[in-house]
Amino acid sequence: MTTRYEKAFADLEAKNEGAFVPFLMLSDPTPADAVEIIKTIVEAGADALELGVPFSDPIADGPTIQKSHVRALDGGATVNMVIDQVRQIREAYTDLPIGMLIYSNVPFVRGLDNFYKEFHEAGADSILLPDVPVREGKPFADAAEANGVDPIFIAPAQASKETLEGVAARSKGYIYAVSRDGVTGTEKESDTTGLKDVVDNVKSYGGAPILLGFGISNPQHVADAIAAGATGAISGSAVxxxxxxxxxxxxxNPGRVTDMDGLKKELTEFISAMKAATKK
Known part of the structure; x- marks a missing residue:
């Protein structure tokens, strides 16, 4: 059976386009605001979504996304609330690939099988655990696949042969290739000069399509990622x-959106520009 990722990537390839995948934090600053923001971003042209689950110690994230974790938690975010938001987004967009980025304490607390089953039933297609390296990933990948979820692993910059072989073997849906060292954020932009080498190196091990992330903050970065041979680009901190x-x-104190119309307008302009840069 063709997955949502496979269909989306094939449709984009037929149009000679890459994928633009924005990252957003669920429940930021409230569940209702998050759903409205996400729907705005999809309507503006996002090809797929990567959605975060608020966590108190997000070690892979830089200051900007850390703030979104904190805002959501201050507003009382829970995993059950997040699952409900995923369900709402899936009901609105039946064909849209939805990926999750979740720190590993959540599956540990909820139990691996139950965790993947809950997110699959809500409508998630894939789950990336950024604090679980592929060498420790087998139980997570096995539980994910048993419950109909694509496990995603990160291909780090300057990764060893063994790591990239593992990432290629275990990742389904796509491989998250890191364009540079460090944490997420626009404070340190993507170094696009060596992107082709990064993509070619990861591709040499086979496996799922490659999406490039970390420091992707403007349309030129997206264009460079596609030109380097990536299937698409992920951008989070800029959003x-x-x-x-x-x-x-x-x-x-819980945050609140002060001007939803202004926010939606600026997000629409940004997403539209980033998506336009995926055209080959």
């Missing part, structure tokens, strides 16, 4: 920075 401009309230 979170736009949302941050329109949210009032600092920790520990």
């Amino acid at each position: 979170a920075k736009i949302i941050d401009k329109y949210v009032e309230g600092e920790h520990p």
Whole structure:
């Protein structure tokens, strides 16, 4: 059976386009606001989504996305709320690939089988655990696949042969290739000069299509990622920075969107420009 990722990537290839995949934090700053923001982004041209689950110690994220974790948690975010938001988004967009980025304490607490089953039933297509390297990933990948979820692993910059072989073997849906070292964020932009080498190196081990992430913050970065041979590009901190401009309230006070119309307008312009850059 063709998966949503396979269909989306094939449809884009037929149109001579790459995929633009924005990352957003669920429940940021509230569940209702997050769903409205995500729907705006899909309507503006996102080809797939990567959605975050708020967590108190997001070690792979830089300051911008850390703030979105904190805002959501200050607003009382729970995993059950997140699952409900995924369900709402899936009901609205039946064919859209939905990936999740979740820190590993969540599956540990909920139990692996139950965790993957819950997210699959809500409508998630894939789950990436950024704090689980592929060498420790077998039980997670096995539980994911048993419950109809694509496990995603990160191909780090300058990764060893053994790591890339593992990532290629275990990742389904796509491989998340990191364009540079460090944490997420636009503070340190993607170094696009060596992207082709990064993509070619990961591709040499076979496996799923490659999406490039970390530091992808403007249309030129997206164009460079596609030109380097990636199937698409993931951008998170640049989106979170736009949302941050329109949210009032600092920790520990829950935030609120001060101008939803203004936020939606700016997000639409940004997503549209990033998507336009995927055309080959």
